[in-house]
Every structure is written in C-alpha cells, then in structure tokens.
Amino acid sequence: MLEINNLHVKVEDKEILKGVSLKINAGEVHGIMGPNGSGKSTLAQVLAGRETYEVISGEVLYRGKNLLAMTPEERAREGIFLAFQYPVEIPGVSNLYFLKTALNAIRRHRGLPELDAMDFLAWVREKMKLVQMDESLLHRPVNDGFSGGEKKRNEILQMAVLEPTLAILDETDSGLDIDALKIVARGVNSLRSDERAILLITHYQRLLDYVVPDRVHVLYDGRIVKSGGRELALELEKRGYGWLEEETNVGVVR
Amino acid sequence: MATASDKIQRLVDKEYEYGFVTPIEQEVFPCGLNEEIVRMISAKKNEPEWLTEWRLKAYRYWAELERAGAEPRWANVTYPPIDYQAIRYYAAPKQKKRPRSLDEVDPQLRATYEKLGIPLREQEMLAGVAVDAVFDSVSVATTFKEKLAQLGIIFCSFSEAVQEHPELVRKWLGSVVPYTDNFFAALNSAVFSDGSFVYVPKGVRCPMELSTYFRINAAQTGQFERTLIIADEGSYVSYLEGCTAPMRDENQLHAAVVELIALDDATIKYSTIQNWYPGDEEGKGGIYNFVTKRGKCLGRNSKISWTQVETGSAITWKYPSCILIGDNSVGEFYSVAITNNYQQADTGTKMIHIGKNTRSTIISKGISAGHGQNTYRGLVKITRSADYARNYSQCDSLLLGDQCGAHTFPYIDVQNPTAQMEHEATTSKISEDQLFYCQQRGISAEDAVSMIVNGFCREVIRELPMEFAVEAQKLLGISLEGAVG
Secondary structure (H helix, E strand, O other): OEEEEEEEEEEOOEEEEEEEEEEEOOOOEEEEEOOOOOOHHHHHHHHHOOOOOEEEEEEEEEOOEEHHHOOHHHHHHOOEEEEOOOOOOEEEEEHHHHHHHHHHHHHHHOOOOOOOHHHHHHHHHHHHHHHOOOOHHHHOEEOOOOOHHHHHHHHHHHHHHHOOOEEEEEOOOOOOOHHHHHHHHHHHHHHOOOOOEEEEEEOOOHHHHHOOOOEEEEEEOOEEEEEEOHHHHHHHHHHOOHHHHHHHHHHHHO | OOOHHHHHHHHHOOOOOOOOOOOOOEEEOOEOOOHHHHHHHHHHOOOOHHHHHHHHHHHHHHHHHHHOOOOOOOOOOOOOOOOOOOOEOOEEEOOOOOOOOHHHOOHHHHHHHHHOOOOOOHHHOOOOEEEEEEEOOEEEEEOOHHHHHOOOOEEEEHHHHHHHOHHHHHHHOOOOOOOOOOHHHHHHHHHOOEOEEEEEOOOOEOOOEEEEEEEOOOOOEOEOEEEEEEEOOOOEEEEEEEEEOOOOOOEEEEOOEEEEEEOOOOEEEEEEEEOOOOOOOOOOOEEEEEEEEEEEEOOOOOEEEEEEEEOOOOEEEEOOEEEEOOOOOEEEEEEEEEEOOOOEEEEEEEEEEOOOOOEEEEEEEEEEEOOOEEEEEEEEEEOOOOOOOEEEEEEEEEEEOOOOEEEEEEEEEEOOOOOEEEEEEEEEEOOHHHHHHHHHOOOOHHHHHHHHHHHHHHHHHOOOOHHHHHHHHHHHOOOHHHHOO
C-alpha cells in the first residue's frame, strides 16, 4: 500500500529525513518510535503533503501512485488520514459541519452520492459511540476550547467517520490518561481490516499494548535504524534509545 | 514556494460579476450642481413647493460647506478631491410614461434585473419578497404593491410617495437625518432623485420581505437615493437592499440617506448587501459609498436592527445608527465588511441611549485582504437620562495576508452611572495550519478559506433573512449551511 524509498527531506536547509525507506502492506499496523527530533512528525507531515517540508530526493508510492505529486486534499480524498499531534482550532465552524464537508468532499471524489444532513448525523452518532464523545462537542466549533484529551478523541472520531485507507497517527497517545488511551486504541482497532493500513507514530510503547503492531521501526536521526516485531517496542521501553546509538553507529559507518 | 497569504489572496480574488452596462436610451441632466439643477430635479418630479424649498435650503447649506472646504476628512480613508461640478445629478431611462404594470417596463430594463438575479415578474419571484427596483435616478418597478396595500402597507418609490402620501413624507422627511446633519446628507437632501418609501400601519406585521435593488448604470452619474421607513405602533417590517454598478475606470459617487422611524412596540429590521463595483485590482475606479443611515426608536419597546454585508465599493463611509429615545427600546448593528485589493472601509455605528432601560448590541466583523484597509468606528453614548442602559460591543478583525490593515476606533461616552458596558475585540489571521488541517481532511484550500471566513462571520450572517443569506453566501463565497443554525 505504501512504499517509501530513500526519502530525503529538509526544512529551511536542515536535512531532517536522511534516507527513509519503509514498506507497509494492506492489513498491517506499523509503529514508528524514536526519540524527540528524530524526524517522526516530519515523516507524518510529508506523507500528508505539508508544503513547509521540502523533499530533496526519494519517492513515495501510495497504492502504486506517486504520492508526492498529489495536493494534500487529493491525498486525503485518496484515503490518507493524519491524526494531528496538535489539532488545529477553527473558530465559528461547527465540528459537525466541518466533518460533513470533509466526508462529502471525499465521497464526491470517489463518485459516491453526498450524504444529506440526516444520514450524516446518523453516521456520526454511530461513530461517536466508539470514542465516547459527548454529542455537544459536535455542535461546538472545531477543537475550539476542547481539552487536550477531547482534541485527540476528536481526531479519532474524524478518522472513524472518514474511514481512511491509510491512517497515520502522530503521537495521538501523548498527554492522554489511561482511560482516554484505551478509547483511542479502541477507535484504531475498530479500523483494522485487510484493506487498510495504519501507521502509529509514538514516543512510548504504551499505545502498542492496546494496538498490537505487526512491525515496529525505530527512527533515529532521520533514518530507520532498526525494524522488528512488537518485542522491539518492549525492548526500547526497557533500555531506552541509548543502546541503539552504539549499535547503529557501527551499522551506519560500516 | 507560495506563502499561505499568497494562496489566500488568490482565493479571495474573484471577478466582479455585475460590471456590465445596459445600453438604454437615457435622459440625463448636464454635469454640475447649482440651484437651477436642484429646481430641475424637483420639477422633473412634479414636487410640491415645500419640497422644492427644502431641497434648496439643503443645497445652500451644502454649498456653504463646500465653499468652506468642510467635506468630512476624519475618516480613515484617502481619496483625491471630488469635483462636484463634474458629476451628473440626474439620469433616467427614457420611458414615455411611468409604467402601470410590469408588462409596460422596458424589456431592456427587465433583462438587466434578470441578469442581476432580480426577476421583477412577481410569479417568478422568491416567495415572500416584494421588490422596488431603482435604476440610476428613478424607480422602474415595484412589485406586490396591491397585495401589500390590502393590509394598509405603503411600499412605493419615494417619488410616488411624494405625490400620493405627501402628508407622511412631509411629517417625517429629515426628522432623523436633517439636511444639516453632515456634508453628504446635505448633498443628498438637495439632489436626491428616488428611493423607497415604506409605511406600515398600526398593529400590522408585514407578511413579506420588502426590498429595494439599487443599480447604477449611467456614466459620470452620482446616485443619491433616499429611503424612508415608518413603522407605526405595534408593527413589524423587514426590509432589504442590494446594490451593484458597472465596472468603470472613474470613481462614481453614491451618497444615500436612509431614515427609519419605529413607534411604540414597533420593530424594523433593515438588511443591506452592498456590492457596488469595488474598483480593479490596482484600485482604479469603483464607487465612493458615502452614506448616512440612521434609525430613531421613538416609541417605548421599539426596536431597530441593522445588518449589513459590505463587500463592494472602492470606499465605504457609513455608520448605520440608532437613537434610542423610547424607554426599553433596542438597537442592534450586525456588520460584515470586506476590503480586498485597494478597497477602504470606514464603517461602524452610533448607539445613542436616551430612554431608560435601552439596550444596544454591536457585532462588527472586518475582513481585510490584499491592500485593503478596514476600519471599525463606533460611538456608544449613554446620556444622563438613560438609566440602566446596556451595551455590548464586539469587534473582530480577520486578516488574510500581510499587506492589509484592520483598525478599530471605539468611542464610549457614558454620562449615567447605572450604565453597563461591555466591549470585546479580537484580531486574527487565517493560519497555514488551519488551511492544511482542512486540506488534510479532503477540503480544498478554496473551500477551507470560505469555511473559515464563514465561521468568522456567522453571528452576522445568521441575522440576515433567508432570501438574502443566499446572496451573501454567493458574495462571501461562503456556505450558508455552516452559517445558519
């Protein structure tokens, strides 16, 4: 589904990603871990199409198409969803209206009929049960005055409503208490299917207790330095990232 | 790489759709202004002597101000001096006689209004809106007149009101905006040519929206209309006005006066969608919109509510105001003003509290893009007699880009210690983060800007009658669905 080949990315002359390669198949859940500043969020933003990041070289294929040639909204309509680390507030625009506009833009792109207000409300209510969100949040402006936990849950709600093919979660677990974390995990797990892929970017392995990944990658200084199964996450939790430095320095210098 | 503000700028740049000229034979007066021209206008309209005299007094007052160089200069706008002798003060489509029915209206004129989306044929109209169509200096058609007359409601052109209801016109004309009020009001009083007149009798709730559509067509011509609305005791009326003009390189002057009078328990809701030609992207041409609008809440428990969406004009200078005389009377002002390219707007309101327990609300939303300059200027005055008066003001500015400006000048004058005043103000920008967030959800950048602007304006847009909200939506490029409800 997603194939990243030797991706180099810079921001304002500083190279952040220094040759990332990664392959994710449909039906898989991958976790990406790494210390602060390793390039995790950059990877997420580049995949979503943020213009502030400049791709120097490398390619990204999404379902066989050149992802880097698409605008952010085309990527979204083609099924890529990014749960933001810092969800943005949009005053005056109701959450419900925002979501409906988004869903219908995506449906139009796929040649599906748009949902009217009634059908849409029924659809959203169904999804709200999943994230245990109070319905009043639907009628409030997007993320405006939401608590940190509410914002994250709102991202998961949006994800559930839009039913992406490739979902990227950028530190959605950070700042959540254990109950909220379980709710987020349930939302993610409900999306797991043979047709979808999920990329979990996280700092801690805590989330991976609830969403068990097929593969775990360690991003370190702009490169994926180690990949493995879920036991890799547990090892990182135990040993931190320090041991990797020694191990990978050897590997990198070769 | 395009910056966020470049992107936003491209999105807000839209062609002016109403810039065409109707090729119609017109009767025009020579350029210039003097007593003779004023008399000619008055004679053209077959006016009674008292009105001719009133015009002449206004003219002399204005000429005095002009000589003294007393054209107002305090607004936060700049424009070269206006040559008042280079303007034509009367232009009208040639018609053999005033049409008695819509079928007699010149097909060219009918076609013009259809092109503007204002069908004059009653059966085709949106249910519940009666239209008075003003083309340059004259009213060309008024719809639903008979139906309204059955309820005792008078809705006609100003010229007709002078002929048919001179006692009402004489009683109220200039009672809210005297000709001595200001430079442009004096000019209007001298040369006003047409406009709308509304009288709603005691206890009658007007069953449909009344509206006037103003169209400037002739070149070098100023438009000086005058609107007078009287809501008698216990009555209700909702009135809408819309305006457009052809694209021309020279600036054209529009100096209107609107007077509203609400008696005991009466309510007037007045909505404007102003879309005069704004000039081109270099700031060439466009309408100078110098307008005096004021309402008097004369009666107890009366209410006047202004809602305006100002998207057009090169320069807007207008302050729809309320004088709250009756006890418990209510004044409201809801405004969206957009300035793009080199447009300038200096707009706001005055709420003058005189009666006891009077209340006023001011919600102003300014949106600036390009090199646009947007100024909110407002006065809230609580006089000594206005016990327990209350005001709530909110002025928000949204900047799209980094070449534009937003300015706020709130004046507050409180002479009664029981007053309660609240004022809130914010300035914000559409951020790249917001745009990207919307795009990541599949919403195009263009729709995202519309949605954010729409969200910013929603408190004002939802005050508009449904029929007008649709037009506002088109104008702002916003979606109605998000704005109402």
